[in-house]
Amino acid sequence: MRDVIIIGAGGGGPIVAKELAAQGLDVLMLEAGARNKTPETNWKHFENDANNPLSGYLRFGPSDRSKPSWYREVTQPAMISNLSGVGGTTQHYFGNSPRAMPGVFKGYQGDDAQDYDRDFEFPFSYEELTPYYEWVEATLPVQTAAMGTSEQVFFNGCENIGMSVQVTKDTFQDGYRAQQNAVLQPSGNAGRTTNKSDLTYPLAKGCTFCGHCTQGCYEPLNAPRNLKARRSTDNSYVPMALTADLWAVQGKAVTLVADAYVTQIHTQQINGKTTATGVSWRDVNTGEIMTENAKVVVMAGGCIENPRLWLNSGLPNSHDWVGRGLTDHAFDFVCGIFPFNTDSSKGVGSSARADFPGKGCIEPSSLGPAGLASNLMMSDSGIRGMYDNGRGVFGEWDGPSGRLIGNEFKNFMSDVNKTMGMLIITDDDVEANNRVEPSSLMSDEHGAVPKMTIHKRTRSQRTLDNREFLANKAASILRAAGASEVLRIDIVPLLLHLQSSMRMGDDPQNSVINANGEAHEVAGLFVADNSALSNALGGPNPTLTTQALATRTSEKIMVQYFSGTPWVNSNEPMSSIDDAITQAVLARGL
Amino acid sequence: MRKNSPPNDSQLNEDEAPLSTPRRDFLARSGLMGAVAAISPMLLASSKSEASLLLSDSVIRDVFNAMTLDTFAGVSAFVLPGNDWHSISQGHFNLKKGAKAANTQQFLLDNLDNYLPWPKDIAGPILSEVARVFSNAAKPIPFGLALVLKPLETLILNKLDEYMDRLIDGSQTVPLGHVFSLILNVTATLVNPLAIGGSHLAPFSRLSFSEKAEVFKRLETGEPDLSELISLNLNEAQSEMFPTLMATFSRTLIQLTAFGALSEWHALDQTTRELTVRPIGWDLTQYLPNGNVEGWDDFLGYYQDRSQVDA
Ligand SMILES: Cc1cc2nc3c(=O)[nH]c(=O)nc-3n(C[C@H](O)[C@H](O)[C@H](O)COP(=O)(O)OP(=O)(O)OC[C@H]3O[C@@H](n4cnc5c(N)ncnc54)[C@H](O)[C@@H]3O)c2cc1C
Numbered sequence: 001m002r003d004v005i006i007i008g009a010g011g012g013g014p015i016v017a018k019e020l021a022a023q024g025l026d027v028l029m030l031e032a033g034a035r036n037k038t039p040e041t042n043w044k045h046f047e048n049d050a051n052n053p054l055s056g057y058l059r060f061g062p063s064d065r066s067k068p069s070w071y072r073e074v075t076q077p078a079m080i081s082n083l084s085g086v087g088g089t090t091q092h093y094f095g096n097s098p099r100a101m102p103g104v105f106k107g108y109q110g111d112d113a114q115d116y117d118r119d120f121e122f123p124f125s126y127e128e129l130t131p132y133y134e135w136v137e138a139t140l141p142v143q144t145a146a147m148g149t150s151e152q153v154f155f156n157g158c159e160n161i162g163m164s165v166q167v168t169k170d171t172f173q174d175g176y177r178a179q180q181n182a183v184l185q186p187s188g189n190a191g192r193t194t195n196k197s198d199l200t201y202p203l204a205k206g207c208t209f210c211g212h213c214t215q216g217c218y219e220p221l222n223a224p225r226n227l228k229a230r231r232s233t234d235n236s237y238v239p240m241a242l243t244a245d246l247w248a249v250q251g252k253a254v255t256l257v258a259d260a261y262v263t264q265i266h267t268q269q270i271n272g273k274t275t276a277t278g279v280s281w282r283d284v285n286t287g288e289i290m291t292e293n294a295k296v297v298v299m300a301g302g303c304i305e306n307p308r309l310w311l312n313s314g315l316p317n318s319h320d321w322v323g324r325g326l327t328d329h330a331f332d333f334v335c336g337i338f339p340f341n342t343d344s345s346k347g348v349g350s351s352a353r354a355d356f357p358g359k360g361c362i363e364p365s366s367l368g369p370a371g372l373a374s375n376l377m378m379s380d381s382g383i384r385g386m387y388d389n390g391r392g393v394f395g396e397w398d399g400p401s402g403r404l405i406g407n408e409f410k411n412f413m414s415d416v417n418k419t420m421g422m423l424i425i426t427d428d429d430v431e432a433n434n435r436v437e438p439s440s441l442m443s444d445e446h447g448a449v450p451k452m453t454i455h456k457r458t459r460s461q462r463t464l465d466n467r468e469f470l471a472n473k474a475a476s477i478l479r480a481a482g483a484s485e486v487l488r489i490d491i492v493p494l495l496l497h498l499q500s501s502m503r504m505g506d507d508p509q510n511s512v513i514n515a516n517g518e519a520h521e522v523a524g525l526f527v528a529d530n531s532a533l534s535n536a537l538g539g540p541n542p543t544l545t546t547q548a549l550a551t552r553t554s555e556k557i558m559v560q561y562f563s564g565t566p567w568v569n570s571n572e573p574m575s576s577i578d579d580a581i582t583q584a585v586l587a588r589g590l
Numbered sequence: 591m592r593k594n595s596p597p598n599d600s601q602l603n604e605d606e607a608p609l610s611t612p613r614r615d616f617l618a619r620s621g622l623m624g625a626v627a628a629i630s631p632m633l634l635a636s637s638k639s640e641a642s643l644l645l646s647d648s649v650i651r652d653v654f655n656a657m658t659l660d661t662f663a664g665v666s667a668f669v670l671p672g673n674d675w676h677s678i679s680q681g682h683f684n685l686k687k688g689a690k691a692a693n694t695q696q697f698l699l700d701n702l703d704n705y706l707p708w709p710k711d712i713a714g715p716i717l718s719e720v721a722r723v724f725s726n727a728a729k730p731i732p733f734g735l736a737l738v739l740k741p742l743e744t745l746i747l748n749k750l751d752e753y754m755d756r757l758i759d760g761s762q763t764v765p766l767g768h769v770f771s772l773i774l775n776v777t778a779t780l781v782n783p784l785a786i787g788g789s790h791l792a793p794f795s796r797l798s799f800s801e802k803a804e805v806f807k808r809l810e811t812g813e814p815d816l817s818e819l820i821s822l823n824l825n826e827a828q829s830e831m832f833p834t835l836m837a838t839f840s841r842t843l844i845q846l847t848a849f850g851a852l853s854e855w856h857a858l859d860q861t862t863r864e865l866t867v868r869p870i871g872w873d874l875t876q877y878l879p880n881g882n883v884e885g886w887d888d889f890l891g892y893y894q895d896r897s898q899v900d901a
Contacts, residue, residue, distance in 0.1 A: 046854045046863075048858070049854070049863060077834060077837045134901075143897075143898070146897075149888055151890075151893065152893075155893055178892065190885060190889070191889025193887050194884075199884045204885065209885050209887075210884055210885045220884070343888055346888045352893075369874075370849045373851075373852045377841070378845060383806065386800065387803065403844070406671050406799060413875050415876045416875040492841065
C-alpha cells in the first residue's frame with residue numbers, strides 16, 4: 001500500500017509528487033500518456049510533427065503515434081488543446097506565470113471588489129497563498145522575461161495608448177509589463193546567435209529564442225534535463241520528484257508509471273464516510289488492468305478527465321457540481337499585420353502582457369505559420385465578406401470579425417514575421433452549465449468519454465462584456481504599435497486554459513473540494529490541478545496558481561494524513577536548477 | 591460475399607436488389623457514380639457480369655479515395671489557392687503555389703481517416719440521416735453518363751452501398767475523410783445542381799469560389815429546414831449533436847487545411863523525420879528563411895532594464 005497515488009503528471013500532479021516525496025512519503029504517480037525521456041532526439045522544431053492535434057507527438061492520445069488520439073465529445077464547436085504525457089499540457093505551454101488577481105480571493109477589500117465574480121471566490125485570502133507563490137516561483141524558477149523585437153513592438157503600442165507599466169508581481173491596476181515566465185532567461189550565447197554550434201550548453205544557457213515553445217522545449221542542446229529553458233513540469237518538478245532521495249534529507253524518489261490510464265477510483269465506507277482506498281489503471285499498451293491501494297489519492301488529470309473519472313467511478317455527487325463551473329477564459333484572437341518586422345515567430349511563446357483587473361488580460365503570442373493560420377481559421381463569425389454566422393462584430397479592428405480565406409488569407413500570411421497575434425484572456429464567470437460529464441453516446445477502453453459543454457455566445461453578460469473590452473483594447477494596442485491592418489477572429493472556444501471544473505469552495509452546494517483541497521464527499525481524495533481552482537483567477541494564466549495551490553494542498557495532506565508539519569513558511573525552497581538537482585539528474589541518468 | 595469467379599444469376603440478382611431510395615439518391619448525388627466510371631473506364635463497355643467483377647473491393651475503395659482526394663483538393667484550393675487547376679477552375683487563384691501543391695488533400699485524407707476516431711455508433715446514424723436529408727431533392731446524374739451507365743446503375747450503387755456499410759460497421763471507428771467528402775459533395779450539388787457533372791471528379795471541386803463558401807455556410811450555420819428534418823429521425827442526443835457535428839466538421843476541415851498547408855508536412859520524410867525539400871508553406875510565409883535553427887539573435891535586453899521585480 002502506497003502513501004499517496006497521484007493521477008496525472010501534468011501541470012499540477014508533479015508538484016504534489018515532488019513536495020510529498022521530499023517529505024519522505026511513498027508516492028506513485030500515474031500518467032496516461034508517454035514519458036518523453038529523450039526529447040532532444042525525439043522532438044523536432046516542426047509544427048505538424050509536434051502539434052497536429054490528431055497525430056502529433058504532443059497530443060491527447062496514447063504514446064503510440066500510429067493509434068488515434070483519445071476522443072472527447074463537444075456539444076458546441078471548440079478546439080481542445082491539452083496534452084497527455086509526463087508534463088501534461090505544460091509540455092507545450094509558454095511558461096507565463098503571473099499571479100492571480102487578488103480580487104478573486106475571499107476578504108478582498110479593494111475598491112474594485114464588485115468587478116469580480118464574487119459568488120465563486122477562493123475560500124481563503126490572497127495573502128494566505130502568497131508564500132506558496134513565492135515557493136513555486138523559486139522552485140521552477142520564474143524569472144522576468146527578456147525582450148525581443150515582438151515585445152518591443154507590443155510595449156510601444158502600450159506606451160502609445162498611455163498605459164502604465166506594472167513593476168510588481170501583484171496586480172492591482174491596469175498595466176503592461178514583461179511576463180514573469182517559467183523560462184530560464186538567456187545567458188552566454190543564447191539569444192545572441194543563430195549559429196548552432198555556439199548554442200549548445202554550457203556555451204548557451206537558458207532560452208535561445210528559438211520560437212518553438214509549442215513544439216516542446218529541449219534547448220539549449222546538451223543541457224541536463226533540469227536545465228532546459230522552459231520549466232514545463234517534465235523539466236522542473238518531475239526530475240526533482242524522481243530524485244528526491246538524492247537531494248532532500250529524508251526524501252524518497254517517486255515511482256512514475258507512464259502509459260497508465262486510471263479508470264477507477266476505489267472507495268470504502270470507513271467510519272461512516274466514503275473514503276478513497278486506491279485506483280485501478282489500464283496499461284495503454286498491453287490492456288492489462290492494475291490496481292494499487294493508498295492512504296491518499298490525488299486527482300490531477302486536468303479539468304476534463306477528472307470529472308470523467310469521478311463520475312465513471314460512481315463517486316458521490318449529491319449536489320451535482322462535479323464537472324460544473326468550468327471556466328475557459330473565453331479566449332479570442334486579434335491579429336495585426338505590420339509594415340515592418342515584428343519577428344513574431346521568434347522567442348518565447350509570450351514574453352509580454354497587459355492586465356486589466358476585473359476584465360482579464362492580453363498577451364502577444366509568437367507562433368509559426370501553421371499555428372497562426374490555425375488560430376486565424378477558428379472563427380465563430382464565418383468567412384469575412386461571405387457569411388457571418390450571425391456574428392460579424394465591428395469594433396477597433398478592420399471590418400467585421402471573421403476568418404480570412406483564399407487570396408486574402410494568403411496575402412495576410414505572406415510574411416509571418418510581420419504579424420502579431422494577441423490572445424484575449426477573459427476574466428470569465430463560473431457558470432454551472434459550462435461543464436464536463438460522461439458522454440451518453442460514446443465510450444472507449446477507458447469508459448464513457450468526457451462530454452464538454454462550453455457555451456460561447458451565451459456566457460454571462462460580464463464575461464461577454466469583458467471579452468469585447470479586451471478585444472477592442474488589443475486592437476488599439478496593435479494599431480498604436482503601427483499595425484496597418486487589424487483583424488478580430490472571434491474564435492470558438494479555444495481550450496488552452498481550463499479551470500474550476502472540480503472547484504474549491506466552502507459550500508458543498510456549489511463546490512467539490514474544501515479549502516484544504518479534499519473532496520467534500522470522499523475522505524482521502526484530493527484534487528490538485530487546474531480543476532481545483534475556485535474560479536478563472538480574474539484572467540491570469542492559471543498554472544502558477546495551480547502549482548501554488550497544489551503546494552498548499554501537499555502541506556494539508558501531510559498534516560492531516562501523515563502527522564507532518566507545514567514547511568513552506570519555515571524552510572527555504574530548493575530551486576529545480578540548483579546544482580544539487582543537476583547532479584541528482586545526471587546521477588540518475590534522467 | 592464476393593468471389594473472383596464469374597457471378598451466377600442469383601448473385602447478380604443480389605447485386606441488383608433495389609436500394610432504399612434515400613441511400614441510393616445520396617450515393618448517386620455524391621458524384622460517386624461518375625467517379626466509378628472515371629476510375630474504371632472499362633466499365634462503360636462491360637456487361638453486367640463483367641462489371642460485377644471489375645468492381646472489386648479494391649476498385650470501390652480506390653473510387654472513394656480518389657473522390658475524397660479530389661474533394662479535398664477543392665477544399666485546399668478554396669482555403670489557400672495557388673496556380674493549380676483546382677484554383678483556376680474555381681475562378682480564384684494566384685501565381686504562386688498553394689495548398690494543393692503542398693499535397694494538403696493527402697494530408698487531410700491521412701489525418702481524418704487514420705487519426706480522428708469517430709465511433710461508429712455515432713457516425714452510423716448520423717451518416718444515414720445525412721443521406722436521408724440531403725437526398726430529398728433527387729437529381730439525375732449527367733445525361734451522357736446516365737445513358738451509358740444506366741444498365742449498370744443498380745449494380746454500381748449496390749457496390750457503393752456495400753462499401754458504405756462496411757465503412758460504418760466494419761471497424762470501431764469510421765474513416766472520416768470519406769464521410770467528410772460525401773457530405774461536402776452532396777451539399778455541393780444542393781448549392782449548384784450542375785455540379786453533378788463537370789471537369790473534376792468531385793462535385794465540390796466543380797463549384798466556384800463563392801459557391802464553395804456557400805457550402806461551408808450551410809454546414810456551419812445549419813439550415814433551419816435541415817435541423818427540423820434531422821430532429822424527426824435522430825434520437826434526442828443525436829439530434830442535439832448533429833448541428834454541432836456539422837459546424838465542427840466544416841471548421842475543422844478549414845482549420846486543418848490551413849494548418850497542414852503551411853506546415854512542413856508534405857516536405858517531411860515521415861521515417862527519418864527530416865526535410866526532403868523546403869516546405870511550400872515556409873516559402874509562402876517567409877518563415878525560417880535559412881531552414882530550422884536552434885535559436886535566434888533577437889535578445890534586446892530587458893524592458894526599462896528591469897530584469898527582476900518584487901512582489
Ligand atoms: C499552447 C498552450 C500554451 C499554454 N501556455 C500557458 C502559459 O503560458 N501559462 C499558463 O499558466 N498556462 C498555460 N497553458 C495552460 C497550461 O498548460 C495548463 O494550465 C496546465 O497544464 C494545467 O495543468 P493540469 O495538471 O490541470 O492539466 P494537464 O497539464 O493537462 O495535465 C493532466 C495530465 O493528467 C493526465 N491524465 C488525465 N487523466 C488521466 C487518467 N485518468 N489517468 C492517468 N493520467 C491522466 C493527462 O494525460 C495529463 O498529462 C497553456 C496551454 C496551451 C495548450
